[in-house]
Amino acid sequence: MLVFLIYCVFVLMIGVSLRRPLGSLREAQRQRANLERELRALAEAPDLPAVTSAHLSPALARLFDETRLLRTALEEPLQAVRAWQAADRNPWLARVDVGDGSDLDRLEEVDVALVNARRGVWDWLGMVDDLPEADRETLARLGLSVGPVRGALEERDAFRRTSAEARKESARIERLVMHVRAGLDRFEGALSQATRAGLYR
Numbered sequence: 001m002l003v004f005l006i007y008c009v010f011v012l013m014i015g016v017s018l019r020r021p022l023g024s025l026r027e028a029q030r031q032r033a034n035l036e037r038e039l040r041a042l043a044e045a046p047d048l049p050a051v052t053s054a055h056l057s058p059a060l061a062r063l064f065d066e067t068r069l070l071r072t073a074l075e076e077p078l079q080a081v082r083a084w085q086a087a088d089r090n091p092w093l094a095r096v097d098v099g100d101g102s103d104l105d106r107l108e109e110v111d112v113a114l115v116n117a118r119r120g121v122w123d124w125l126g127m128v129d130d131l132p133e134a135d136r137e138t139l140a141r142l143g144l145s146v147g148p149v150r151g152a153l154e155e156r157d158a159f160r161r162t163s164a165e166a167r168k169e170s171a172r173i174e175r176l177v178m179h180v181r182a183g184l185d186r187f188e189g190a191l192s193q194a195t196r197a198g199l200y201r
Contacts, residue, residue: 059135063127064191070124071184074177080113081173085166110161118159121180125150142190148183152176
């Protein structure tokens with residue numbers, strides 16, 4: 001009986017120690033498959049007209065560029081929580097701590113991604129607030145407001161991890177990021193489609 005118990009513990013230790021490398025291998029395979037699919041879709045997609053900000057004032061052109069960059073940067077916390085959730089997909093092994101720091105590493109990656117996202121959104125809001133009066137009037141004529149983005153950022157625990165439960169945090173963070181990105185999409189779409197005559201008449 002004792003030998004069997006020792007054998008079970010030994011097998012468990014091996015299984016737990018292989019958890020991270022096997023998970024990393026599966027994640028790498030998944031990312032490779034996603035990349036190949038995206039490359040195929042890109043090759044088959046029709047050419048889209050280039051988006052330009054030449055019709056905007058210098059300050060609005062910079063805001064337009066920063067809006068696009070921020071939308072891309074907000075992918076970082078989404079990727080972090082999805083990787084965390086994927087690593088903890090096995091509910092039994094997710095509760096086993098072998099002291100190798102893997103769980104702490106994943107939590108740190110999520111926390112850093114959220115801090116970067118929060119800083120990026122605050123910087124973007126500051127850029128809008130610092131626009132010249134004429135440019136703020138232009139945004140008003142286009143029906144653009146930072147209200148939705150600012151409101152999302154001012155929610156309780158916005159862009160902060162509130163628990164160590166991957167599934168719970170993933171759903172909450174995805175909802176928050178998608179809400180912010182929807183507000184950014186409005187800015188990008190309205191500024192890119194507006195004409196110089198319509199903006200500065």
